[in-house]
Amino acid sequence: MKEIKSHKRRGKLPKIEVVDLFCGIGGLSFGMKSKGFSILAGFDLDATCKYAYETNNEAKFNYKDIKEVHGIDINKYYSKKSIKVLAGCAPCQPFSSYAFKNKEKDPNKYDLLYEFGRLVKEVQPDIITMENVPSLLTFNEKDVFGDFVHTLKEAKYNVSYHVVYCPDYGIPQTRKRLVLLASRLGPIDLIKETCTPDNYKTVRDTIGNLPPLKAGEASSTDSLHRCCFLSEKNLQRIKATPAGGSWKDWPSELVLECHKRKSGKSFGSVYGRMRWDKPSPTMTTQCTGLGNGRFGHPDQDRAISVREAALLQTFPRSYAFFDNEDSISIGVASRYIGNAVPPRLGEVIAESIIQHIRNTPNER
Missing domain, CATH: 3.90.120.10 (DNA Methylase, subunit A, domain 2)
Structure with missing residues (x-):
């Protein structure tokens, strides 16, 4: 873990760099980019997403199965003095309510969150964010989410997670999403809701x-x-x-x-x-x-x-x-x-990370 001073950060923030796993066309990356984060690269197995991801995020799209990605493939993008963020939204179909009604499940997709956990251990980023469907919390065929949280805590991350009702953050749809934040720098949490039913x-x-x-x-x-x-x-x-x-x-x-x-x-x-x-x-x-x-x-x-x-x-x-x-x-x-992750939700996650960094004691 990085050694830190006892006073909070003031003035200009350090450079915040992001690698996005399961990036798709880049909604999460774009939301974080709009808040000043430096988007370095995305990884996804859908090659057709390359144009949208690279064009809008000015970052490298890697067409690669996450099971074939290793820490060295990700760490080569980060610079030495940055805050390193590893982001990702493992495909949610296995954990959706529809999946429980669908007999033709793809068993390979159940392991993707474990692959994310493996990469966390190999990369050791400063901050992690993961977004998925709320039913991942109650998924009972495997305790996939519980194992993921245990992996993070075992690696000395502070972890928080919430089921977000998207209208509470200015997203005009009744989507609910599970948002996890984890940091090795100190306690981290999502910012407070920005909207009420009145607006x-x-x-x-x-x-x-x-x-x-x-x-x-x-x-x-x-x-x-x-x-x-x-x-x-x-x-x-x-x-x-x-x-x-x-x-x-x-x-x-x-x-x-x-x-x-x-x-x-x-x-x-x-x-x-x-x-x-x-x-x-x-x-x-x-x-x-x-x-x-x-x-x-x-x-x-x-x-x-x-x-x-x-x-x-x-x-x-x-x-x-x-x-x-x-x-x-x-x-x-x-x-x-x-x-896609709604870009506005990416902004909310970025705002939460910025707030966390500002409230975290400075590095030496």
């Missing part, structure tokens, strides 16, 4: 000024503002859905057979519309599909567009997702957005 950011605040679209259309001025085509039947269904409503509001002739069965009645949000003056539902990898959740536009007869999904995920309009955005795949774009 949560809403769907209207976020996408209310975008030009209207019809189902299947694309904006002539914004290549990402495009939405999926709807069949005639689905057009009838969305027209029969009030703001905040769902298939439960349809006449019987429009209701799908699967929803008439007892097992289908629990899926109350599918084919639903968002509400203007509430946060949106969680953006998923299928967030631009009408039948995949409450992803209908509040009053236009269509599902939300790629641009609307990106804004609800707090990506700025300037974020470059593709080299050529005139010929994007809506499905690929939705996967990028749904898998």
